[in-house]
Amino acid sequence: MKLVTTLIPLLPLFGFVVTLLLGKRFFGRRAHILSCLVVTAAWALSMYVFWHVFTHQKEPLHITLFTWVASGSLHVTWGYLVDTLTAVMLLIVGTIGMLVHYYSIGYMKGDEGYYRFFAYLNLFMFAMFVLVLADSYLLMFLGWEGVGLCSYLLISFWFRKQSASQAGKKAFLVNRVGDFGFTLGMLLIFLTVGTLQFTGVFAAAGAGKIGSGTMTWICLLLFAGAVGKSAQFPLHVWLPDAMEGPTPVSALIHAATMVNAGVYMVARSYPLFLHSHAAMLVVMGIGTFTAIYAALIALTQNDIKRVIAYSTISSLGFMFMALGAGAWAAGIFYLLVHGFFKGLLFLASGSVIHAMSGEQDMRRMGGLRKKIPLTFWTMLAGAVAMAGIIPLSGFWAKDEIIGGAFSGGYYVVWAVGIVTAFITAIYMFRLIFLTFWGDNRATPEVQQHIHESPAVMTAPLVILAVPAAVLGMIVGLPPESGWIHRFLQPVFFSVESEKFSWVGTGGLLMLVSLAVVLVGVYIAYVMYVRRRELPATVAGRVPWAYQASFHKFYMDEFYEAAVIRRTIGLASWLWTFVDVKIIDGAVNGLAWLWEHFALLIRPLQTGRVQNYALAIFGGMLVLVIVIRWVWGA
Amino acid sequence: MNAVDWYLLLAMLLFCIGAYGVLARRNVILIVMCLELMLNAVNIALVAMSNFMPGIAGRGVLFALFIITLAAAEVTVGLAIVIANYRNKRSVQADEFNRLKG
Numbered sequence: 001m002k003l004v005t006t007l008i009p010l011l012p013l014f015g016f017v018v019t020l021l022l023g024k025r026f027f028g029r030r031a032h033i034l035s036c037l038v039v040t041a042a043w044a045l046s047m048y049v050f051w052h053v054f055t056h057q058k059e060p061l062h063i064t065l066f067t068w069v070a071s072g073s074l075h076v077t078w079g080y081l082v083d084t085l086t087a088v089m090l091l092i093v094g095t096i097g098m099l100v101h102y103y104s105i106g107y108m109k110g111d112e113g114y115y116r117f118f119a120y121l122n123l124f125m126f127a128m129f130v131l132v133l134a135d136s137y138l139l140m141f142l143g144w145e146g147v148g149l150c151s152y153l154l155i156s157f158w159f160r161k162q163s164a165s166q167a168g169k170k171a172f173l174v175n176r177v178g179d180f181g182f183t184l185g186m187l188l189i190f191l192t193v194g195t196l197q198f199t200g201v202f203a204a205a206g207a208g209k210i211g212s213g214t215m216t217w218i219c220l221l222l223f224a225g226a227v228g229k230s231a232q233f234p235l236h237v238w239l240p241d242a243m244e245g246p247t248p249v250s251a252l253i254h255a256a257t258m259v260n261a262g263v264y265m266v267a268r269s270y271p272l273f274l275h276s277h278a279a280m281l282v283v284m285g286i287g288t289f290t291a292i293y294a295a296l297i298a299l300t301q302n303d304i305k306r307v308i309a310y311s312t313i314s315s316l317g318f319m320f321m322a323l324g325a326g327a328w329a330a331g332i333f334y335l336l337v338h339g340f341f342k343g344l345l346f347l348a349s350g351s352v353i354h355a356m357s358g359e360q361d362m363r364r365m366g367g368l369r370k371k372i373p374l375t376f377w378t379m380l381a382g383a384v385a386m387a388g389i390i391p392l393s394g395f396w397a398k399d400e401i402i403g404g405a406f407s408g409g410y411y412v413v414w415a416v417g418i419v420t421a422f423i424t425a426i427y428m429f430r431l432i433f434l435t436f437w438g439d440n441r442a443t444p445e446v447q448q449h450i451h452e453s454p455a456v457m458t459a460p461l462v463i464l465a466v467p468a469a470v471l472g473m474i475v476g477l478p479p480e481s482g483w484i485h486r487f488l489q490p491v492f493f494s495v496e497s498e499k500f501s502w503v504g505t506g507g508l509l510m511l512v513s514l515a516v517v518l519v520g521v522y523i524a525y526v527m528y529v530r531r532r533e534l535p536a537t538v539a540g541r542v543p544w545a546y547q548a549s550f551h552k553f554y555m556d557e558f559y560e561a562a563v564i565r566r567t568i569g570l571a572s573w574l575w576t577f578v579d580v581k582i583i584d585g586a587v588n589g590l591a592w593l594w595e596h597f598a599l600l601i602r603p604l605q606t607g608r609v610q611n612y613a614l615a616i617f618g619g620m621l622v623l624v625i626v627i628r629w630v631w632g633a
Numbered sequence: 634m635n636a637v638d639w640y641l642l643l644a645m646l647l648f649c650i651g652a653y654g655v656l657a658r659r660n661v662i663l664i665v666m667c668l669e670l671m672l673n674a675v676n677i678a679l680v681a682m683s684n685f686m687p688g689i690a691g692r693g694v695l696f697a698l699f700i701i702t703l704a705a706a707e708v709t710v711g712l713a714i715v716i717a718n719y720r721n722k723r724s725v726q727a728d729e730f731n732r733l734k735g
Contacts, residue, residue, distance in 0.1 A: 607734030610664075610727050614656050 001052060002063050005080050008045050008090070009133065011038045012125035019122060023115025031115035035122045036101045042125060046094035053087040060084075060490070062135065062199070069138065076196055081135035085491040088332060088484075089132040089264055092339040096256040097125050099460040103347055104248040106456035107354065117157060117246070124150035128257050132264065136197040137186050140265065144182070144229065147258045148175045154253065155245040167241035174238040178228015185221030188214065202271040212275065219272055219279030222265065223286075230262030230316045233290040237555055239313055243305040247350030250305060255312050255342035263319045263335055270328060270492055284324025284405075288413050291317030293553070295423040299430070300539075300550040303360050304349050307431050311386060312342055314420065318401055321413060327404030328492040329485045333476055334397035336484070341385035341394055341468035348379035348461055351453040352435060357446050362434040364446075369436035372452045376436050378461040383432050385468040387425040388517050393472025395514070400479055403509045414509075418516055425520025433528035479506060640681030647674035661718070661725050665711050672704045 015038035023031045053061070060083035069076040101121060108117050127146025134140035149172075156168025190196055192214055193204040204210060210218070226232070231239040231254075242254050253259070266273065266283065273280050291314045298310035315338050322331030353360055355372050369376040385394035402417035440447050452458065475484040527534045539546040548554070651674060654667025676697040683693025719725060 602735050605733070605735030607731030608728050609730065610656060617652065617656065 001049075001061060004045050004048055005061070005063055005082060005133065006065065008042050008049070008094075009126050009129035011042045011045075012122040012129065014038065015122035016119050016126060019115055020119035023119055029114065032101070032105045032118050035118035036098075036105070038122060039098050039101045039125055042129070043094040043098040046090040049082060050087045050091055053082060053084055054487075060086075064135075073194060074190065074196075076136050076138045078139060079135040079197075080133040081198055082133065083491055084487050084489075085264075085267060085332065086132060088336055088488070089260075090129075092260070092336060093125075093128050093132055093257050096339055096343045096464075097121075097128070097252060099463060100248045100252040100256075100343070100347070103251070103350070103457050103460045104246075106454045107248055107350055108246060113157060117154075120150055120153045120157070121248075121252070124154070124253065124258075128261075131261055135199070137189065137201070138196045140268075141179075141182060141186065144225070144261060144265075145179065147253070147261060148172060148179070148229070151175070151242070151253050151258055154249040155242045157245055157249065161244070163241075164244040167238075167244040171238040171242050174235050175228045178225045178235050181221045181224025181228070183225075185218050185225065188218050188221060192218070198268070205271045205275060210272075210275070215272060216276040216278050219269065219276045220282060222269055222272075223279065223283055226262030226266050226320075227286065228262075229265075230259045230320070231313050232262070232286050232317060232320060233293055234555070236290065236294065236313050237552075237559060240306050240309045240552070243303065243309050247305065247346060247353060250309070251343045251346035251350070254309065255346050256339040259312060259316055260319075260335055260339065263316065263323065263331065266320070266323050267328060267332055267491075273323075280324045280326065282324070283320050284410065284413060287317045287320025287322075287324055288416050289317070290314070291321060292416050292420045292423070293317075295420045295427065296549050297552050298427040299423060300546060302363050304352065304362050304365075304431060304435065305346070305360060307362075307427060308342070308345050308349060311345075311424065311428065314424065315342065315386075318398060318417070318420075321417065322401040322404060325401075325405045325408045325410055325413060327401055327408070329488045330397065330400040330404050330480075332488055333484050334401055336475070337385070337393035337397050337467070337471050340464055340471060341382045341392075344378060344382040344461060344464035344468050345386060347457070347464065348375050348382060351375040351457055351461060352379070354453050354457065355450050356442060357449050359442060359446060362431065364442045365435045365440065366438045366442075367436070367440040368450065371450045374452055374458045375461065378458075378465040379436075380432060381465040381468050383428045385472075387428045387521065388421055388513065389425075389521070390510075390514055391473055392469050393467065393476070395517075396472035396476040396479065399510050399513050400476070402513060403479070403506060406509055407505070418513060421513055422516045422520045425517040426524045429521045429524035430528055433524060437529050438532070479510075635685070637681055637685035640685075641678055644674045644678035644681065647671075647677065659726050659728060661715050661727050662712075664727060665708060665715065668711070669704060669708060672700055676700055 012035075015035045019031055019035050060081060062079065062081060064077045064079035066078050067075070068078040101118070104117065104121065108114055111117065124147060127143045127150060129143070131140055131143025131147060134143060152168045152172040155171050156165040158164045159168075186196060189201055192210050193201050195201060195204075205215070228235040239254055239259070243250055245253075273283070294310045294313035294317065298307050298314065301307045301310065315334070319331045319334050319338070322328070322334060351372065352365070352368065352375055355368065355375065356365060359365065381392070385392040388395045388398040390396075398417075398421060402414050402421070405411075405417060406414040440450075475487075476482045527538075551557070648671055651667045651669075651671035654670065655664055658664050658667065679693040679697045679700070681693075683691060683697075686693075715725070718730065722729060
């Protein structure tokens with residue numbers, strides 16, 4: 001078992017190294033072979049581990065490989081913790097990772113950086129596995145930073161494109177802000193508890209060794225890291241721009257795995273958050289706000305990938321809403337199904353883009369449902385799941401979250417959740433109707449080339465559509481006491497699952513959310529199929545609302561003015577004043593000093609021997625006087 | 634004031650005159666002459682000391698003999714240098730030889 005678990009991150013690492021070093025020369029167009037092989041093996045091993053955990057549910061697996069840091073009182077080992085939460089994460093990461101690798105064979109075909117892409121994908125898998133398996137905050141942080149690095153590398157994969165490389169930098173820098181909070185949180189943990197290993201920290205938390213103020217700080221700082229990594233407000237600005245990366249990257253990193261790291265981290269820190277109600281409120285608040293904020297923006301975006309990007313931000317907000325409201329299992333349940341249907345949506349959008357010869361603007365799409373039926377049906381499945389329509393998986397998870405908020409007494413949160421679900425249905429089906437209904441609005445040459453994607457790309461779509469459709473029912477029923485809730489019970493030990501009644505509050509809430517979503521779908525149908533002039537009219541009626549939504553509530557502009565310009569100004573000042581005047585001045589000044597000193601002494605060297613002879617005589621005289629009268633007197 | 638002191642006084646005066654000449658004269662030939670004067674002054678001192686001080690007789694005189702020989706050789710070489718220098722610079726003024734001036 002130890003070997004199996006150790007191999008899971010190791011295999012992709014091996015794949016990365018080999019593919020990167022030898023890929024160009026030896027593999028060329030077949031660079032995907034090793035990396036896909038490796039990732040399939042890692043997936044198989046993850047399934048094995050999952051099965052093992054499934055049959056030994058009460059005993060988490062502790063594996064220690066070697067001592068990593070032994071410096072003074074800081075002692076951290078490189079080890080893995082495998083409990084039910086880890087198993088769920090392995091399921092998502094392994095499966096979607098593998099499917100994305102195969103999808104990329106088709107999507108990235110012919111690209112000149114083919115081998116580089118697969119190498120980076122493998123590196124990402126390594127880092128993500130480490131993150132998920134880690135048994136200490138420090139090791140998790142290593143994986144955390146690793147996925148951040150891969151995100152940068154993959155977003156700016158087409159680095160010659162200015163916007164892509166800038167997006168990569170933006171992602172990395174914004175992430176870093178969150179990471180700073182994470183680091184401070186770790187520091188605080190270490191100072192308070194003396195260890196960074198999960199077992200040690202959670203034991204100390206349980207024994208009440210951490211003061212409540214400190215605990216709140218720790219939780220908030222850790223959450224700051226999650227805000228950055230999982231693109232919550234106000235550190236969400238990198239995710240939409242991250243769509244510059246190839247679509248498989250968007251699917252893997254920015255939908256199904258990396259952005260989940262923040263949620264996973266908060267979930268993992270459950271024993272800490274238990275003791276800080278304030279922190280949980282903050283988590284819930286930010287999650288809820290982000291959910292509706294992102295949904296409002298998604299309403300007006302024209303790029304198909306951006307809509308899905310904002311929907312991801314919104315979904316992550318839902319997950320944090322769940323965790324903050326105390327519905328831990330519900331949040332992880334949503335994470336699980338979301339990984340599948342969001343990954344599906346991204347990959348399907350990639351298929352659409354591929355069919356449209358690279359076009360991503362929905363205003364130039366249309367009528368694709370007859371032409372690329374496979375993509376259409378799978379994407380529709382994803383959209384239905386996303387919107388939360390029974391009986392697909394999104395419905396069960398999302399409903400449980402807002403139901404959990406309601407039963408926790410957070411009625412405002414519930415209301416916001418309902419409104420967000422409504423808006424989600426609208427923009428999701430706006431996407432579907434604009435892309436697949438009506439007449440095609442692209443140029444004739446593009447229209448001629450519309451074709452269904454190759455099997456390597458459509459197969460993952462079909463494979464993902466299955467869990468998007470049925471996983472919710474399989475693992476989530478009956479609500480709040482389904483298989484997944486019981487599976488996660490050892491991790492979220494003190495959460496009592498309420499008795500859900502189909503004919504009581506629970507059932508009623510379910511009907512309300514379903515109704516709201518169906519109304520949203522209908523509105524989208526009316527606006528984008530029946531009466532196409534409606535969107536423009538509505539936008540004309542409330543131009544301020546439309547502009548605010550279209551410009552992402554001016555967050556980027558705000559950051560530009562408040563942060564970026566000031567930083568650049570500071571840098572400029574440091575350059576022109578401190579560096580040029582002070583530092584260069586000091587160095588040049590020293591040289592000048594030396595030069596003038598030399599100029600002073602120069603006249604001594606006259607070139608005339610007689611002067612030198614005089615110097616000799618003078619010196620001798622001094623010596624004689626000193627010896628005779630001064631020394632030894 | 635012993636008898637030897639008068640000779641030493643003479644030697645000292647001659648040495649100082651010679652030293653002054655070496656340092657302050659401009660004509661290089663005169664400098665070489667003063668250099669000789671210095672050497673001879675030392676000779677006087679040596680011979681006088683050898684005569685008046687106890688010890689092996691003639692020791693100082695022997696040393697003076699060496700100095701005379703060496704002075705002769707040195708003057709040969711020195712004048713050869715002066716002539717070589719004259720051939721290059723066409724001058725015997727000491728302060729004109731300042732090509733090594735920094």
